[in-house]
Amino acid sequence: MSSTPTPLPAHAVDDESAPEKPRRMSRAEQRAIAAKGRLSSPWASGIAIIIAILWTIPSIGLLVTSFRPDTVIRNSGWWTVFGSIASGEAEFTVDNYNQALFGSSSDLATFFVNSFVITIPAVVIPITLALLAAYAFAWIPFRGRNILFVAVFSLQIVPLQVALVPLLRNYNDWGIGGSFWTVWFSHSIFALPLAIFLLHNFMKDIPPSLVEAARVDGAGHVKIFFRVLFPLLVPAIASFGIFQFLWVWNDLLVGLTFAASPYQPMTVAVAELAGSRGGDWHLLTAGAFISMVVPLVVFVALQRYFVRGMLAGAVKG
Amino acid sequence: MDWLLTPGTAGEKFAVMAVAIVLFVAMMSLILFAVDRPRRLPSWVVALGFVGLPLGFLAFGLLRPAGITLWNSFFNRNSTEFVGFDNYVRAFTESQFQQVLLVTAAWVILAPLLSTVIGLVYAVLVDRTRFEKFAKALVFVPMAISMVGASIIWKFVYEFRPDQGAIQQIGLLNQVLAWLGFPPQQFLIGQPWNTGFLIVVMIWIQTGFAMTVLSAAIKSIPDDITEAARLDGLHGAQMFRYITVPSIRPALVVVLTTIAMATLKAFDIVRTMTGGQFGTQVVANEFYTQAFRQNNQGLAAALAVVLFVLVIPIIAYNVRQMRMAEEIR
Incomplete structure (x- = not known):
């Protein structure tokens, strides 16, 4: 977008x-x-x-x-x-809750673990990659920089759906189909356009004199990035990090498409439960609430960052 | 090393996760270490170190698959035979798919409009009251939970029990009907209203977003304007109509288009609540069905492309409005 x-x-x-x-x-x-x-x-x-x-x-x-x-x-x-x-x-x-988490028919405890295992790398990897790319787009002059940035930025409007089937075929050809690796990789790719765009905007807001001063002192790009920019970017990273965390945690499409059943996130498991045991409200209500606990805790604990991240990232998809 | 691909226990899963993160950090450190030689490397090499991996990811994982999907949309169900525009013709002419397009249109029009209107009204009403923070949190919470969770919440609200003697309704909405003396309804089955009841869930989710953005916009209306209007005798609804709404027009456009795009791509609600049955199917869910259930790759690709093409007018409208707003300023 x-x-x-x-x-x-x-x-x-x-x-x-x-x-x-x-x-x-x-x-x-x-x-x-x-x-x-x-x-x-x-x-x-x-x-x-x-x-x-x-x-x-x-x-x-x-x-x-x-x-x-x-x-x-x-x-x-x-x-x-x-x-x-x-x-x-x-x-x-x-x-x-006991039955939803540990019962043989739902076993949400396993999927709760899966959701964490999926989400943490799917937040860390794209943010790191995006920070580096955003730094280059903001502070390293190179030819074609603006065109590349506009290209990355406009990739935001591509719906994930157009990428799913070819990617899934690649994963299967490589023999890693259905594993956590494919889910991490896919989430990381899909997060990049928005992450690069937002973090670039934040980096551009930092006064150039700060970067110039560091450069005059002989600092290389890596040093400038970690010593000068990174501390100033922490709030921006926190906001986007929370958004990405919730996006991955609440995602259904990517998990459903790429993860094999033992590695699916909780959203997929709960959606499946709604399909197969639609009348078992004691399981469904407990299951749905278990899947909501983590986002709700994040909401209550980090409301300020949360709202900012949500607003900055609401266009993804 | 099998456990790296197929971890069994929770411990193994977390171990794989740690391995992945360590691998990634090691790789990034290596790249950064290699390019961190101030003034010795040409700047494009340094830039490549920073942007190479992310751009490579995007080219491989988004651009290339999008191209393949576009290509596949001109082929038959297992990509063996070129069929020209047949898949698109099917998607737009067969009555089954026309119905899907119609339902999708209803989603994309109703969900953004109603969430924006409700969000705006609520933002204006709670603005600067004592309970503002709490009141906003109540409406924002649905934004935090997954669409799957929201669908289950609402499926329970719509739950139907046949109206026979001692059977009690357990869904709130049917109980409300019962209290009012009406017979219970199968909200998720009766066409075409069932689509409306599904759209309600999207509105419930997105209103918090609309409210938060619009509330920030309302707060940034300069005091002189509202004061001058008040001195001119504007109050309540007039103030809203002639001052608030025109002042936050750009924010309204952003909210409408953002929600419209989110709605277009969302398939979670339909999938969880009706599975696309009873005439509630939308393009995003039909794509999933064709790609992974019917295994019709040609048609699935065409539907994905349609999804992409439908985004474009929304973006165009957004950009146009932004340009106009800039000219006025």
Whole structure:
């Protein structure tokens, strides 16, 4: 996709920085007034509350159901627990999680391990490669640099689907089909265009005088990269790293296409469970929640980086 | 060394992972060490050290396969016989595939529009209230989970139990119908509304994205503008219509096109919730079916190319809007 996501926040910041600084007081005042005005409109708060409820209730239903015994799930809706809690009859259990994680039919514990094994290299490798490429595109002059950069940048719009079948055939020809290696390799390739583009934008924002000064002191490119640029890029790397982590963790297409069944990530296993045991809600709800725990923890713990990374990377695919 | 390709236990899997990372780091160190001779190597050699591997990856793993796919789209199901544009003709004329294209169009139009509208309304409503952070987190969370997870969440909401005597509904939506006195519905089976119920899941996921981008854009509207408008007597809905929306137009375009592209390529929801049955099939999932179930490589390649071609008008619109915005500035 084109230059869209990044320039937007960038220029939004530009627009804001100039008039905002001297006006901080009036903005705070205005904020109070605006908040007051808004809360006094019952329609506005009503609509906001309805949206918030619609966006949370389905997840709550899943979470509550995953802790109810199988037979109870089949015979009554999850919303009835609130009544049963009041009357002291509510039953809760972690059996569903036990069965989903270690039961012979689902065995999600194995796939949970797979998801980690797939995700960590699929984050480390593309970010490292992209950092180096972004450095070259930003700070090493060479012929054809701009054309190459535009080419890499425009590869973002290529849907993964066009690459899957030929790649899979190559992997099978090499005798590595279905292994973790093919999944790491594929994820790394697919992540590169966006990663190079974003990290290049961040690198370009670093004042050239810093790089020049280091160069005058006799530092080579490797030294400049590690000593001067890398420390300044840590927030950008964190943001993109979180995005890539979630993208790989939540990915279905790549895992489904390339990984053989003992090495599939959890998304594939849970999707399969939904297909083969669609009525077993005790397994499905627990399984789905297990697959969501890691992204949710990341969300709660690293919300700031998380949102930034999500926004920067939302165009991938 | 079999365990490197086919690790059995969790320990072996993590060991393979460690091996992969160590190998990669060693390789990168070697390349960097080789090119790190200041002022002795010509700059293109140094540049090659930095960009060579990533560019090689891209050429091999994205550019070349894309070319092969384009080539295969002109051949028959096992790539042995040249068939010209037959696969494309099939994809656009056979009623089965026309239905798929129609459903895909519904997705690409409805999902971006509704997520953007809901995201915008919500962003405006919670802007500068006391609960802003919390309220935004609630709507953003679905963005964090996988589409597979979201599909299961909603499949449970749509769960149907036949309306017989003592049988209780366990899906929330059918229970709501029951409370209102309506008979339960098979939301995922009745055409064409089932597609709408699947699109709801995409909207549920993408609204958080729309809200976050638009909220940032709203906050960057200069205070002088809103103040001047307020002095001129603009309030509430008028303020929204004449000040907020025009000021964040570029952000709206970005959000719409980004969600449209994500929607076009997403197959997870359809695959998990209906498997593409009951007239809910979309191009991205039909591609998967043709490539890996029906083994019709020619048609699958053509569908992948169609997917790529459909992205282009969205991008073109985006670029055009960006240019216009720049001219105005």
